[in-house]
Amino acid sequence: MRYSKPREIILEELKKVKTHPRGDELYQIVRRSLPNISLGTVYRNLNLLTQQRNVLELFAGDFNRYDGNTSDHSHFLCRECRRLWDFSMEPQEVDEKACELGEGFCIEGRHTVFHGLCPDCGKGLKGLSE
Amino acid sequence: MRYSKPREIILEELKKVKTHPRGDELYQIVRRSLPNISLGTVYRNLNLLTQQRNVLELFAGDFNRYDGNTSDHSHFLCRECRRLWDFSMEPQEVDEKACELGEGFCIEGRHTVFHGLCPDCGKGLKGLSE
DNA sequence: TGAATAAATAGTAATAGTTACTATTATTAT
DNA sequence: ATAATAATAGTAACTATTACTATTTATTCA
Incomplete structure (x- = not known):
């Protein structure tokens, strides 16, 4: 897997927030640092990061949520x-x-x-x- | 809450299946007994039955799934x-x-x-x- | 360095699970 | 029975997520 700036920032921002944002909520957060980032990029990378076990995908409540705390x-x-x-x-x-x-x-x-x-x-x- | 035949059959069919169907999957099953039942009716009643604790709403995998086994x-x-x-x-x-x-x-x-x-x-x- | 390559992206369209809406039907109380 | 109203069927709308495509970008290797 190749390095990408968007992915680095997505992970960084997710680790910062204490809540468990949905994909689209994290998109809004990341947009503050990368105004041109695309929603699809956020979702694609969240799936990637989940596969690598760098983030946790939570299925609770109603929608998929993501947790930067993998402990x-x-x-x-x-x-x-x-x-x-x-x-x-x-x-x-x-x-x-x-x-x-x-x-x-x-x-x-x-x-x-x-x-x-x-x-x-x-x-x-x-x-x-x- | 008023009695309804569709709701009775929805619960009955969910308790029969061993898998954990999504709302739309249960709709297909219930349609075999009630061909005219509406998808919205299945979802509305699954939400009702969940509130009453007659069924379990599972948030696992990707979509909401329902379990007739509340134990x-x-x-x-x-x-x-x-x-x-x-x-x-x-x-x-x-x-x-x-x-x-x-x-x-x-x-x-x-x-x-x-x-x-x-x-x-x-x-x-x-x-x-x- | 600097092309060649292919992975990742932005932007948009499409998909699909779920909910909202409305006229009609069915249940319950009087 | 009749009135009141909860629940339904059918459909449209909503929205989280994925798919698609042309373009950009990171990496490879000459």
Whole structure:
């Protein structure tokens, strides 16, 4: 993969923001540094950076969101306002049935999605160890 | 909320399928029983049923998917084929760094989203206990 | 250096999942 | 039954995302 200035700035700006912007929201941010950047360039590079694991693609709420923080952490999605919060609590620490009113978050449930390669798509990989 | 035949069949059909269909996919399924049903009706009712917690809205992969099984369970998203699998393993059981080649699933990571009400939106609720 | 190459981009059009709208139909209460 | 109104069918509109193409730009190698 070849170096590109737009890609460098896209990653840089994503790492700066604490929220989890959608592609088009990040486009608006990046446009402040690169007024002529194209929306497609942002999306294309977000997909690239996701594949390289330089950014995290979050499927939560309604649209794809991107997170420049690739370290393992959870999120909290409010069913009312649809905001996506960073959430440091580990899944196993939380009694999901209880409304954690003390913390201010009323946790109604959780959903864990593992990701990687399924048996079909991981076949080539499996071959390496055989 | 008033009874409606379409809604009854939408829920019934969703509970039948083992996969996690998108709204439009479920529409195709329901059309076999109700040929005149409208796509908007399927989406509207999926949103309703989600609010009532009769179905689970899954944000994983790329589009909204719906799960008739509201019991607590995880999913596995393949980054290659984008299929979403049911996954019985509990988050805490899995060493995410290891490729679980024995099981056939190569787990590269996980993402947990808690859901409920954030401090702002849960204010009314908090008032009850004060 | 400086062409040759091919990857990446800008700008735009197209795609597709989802929602909004409106006239009509169907459910419920009186 | 009849009134009130929630839900629907059908369609149009919306919007996040992707595809396409001519152009620009980074890299290679003579």
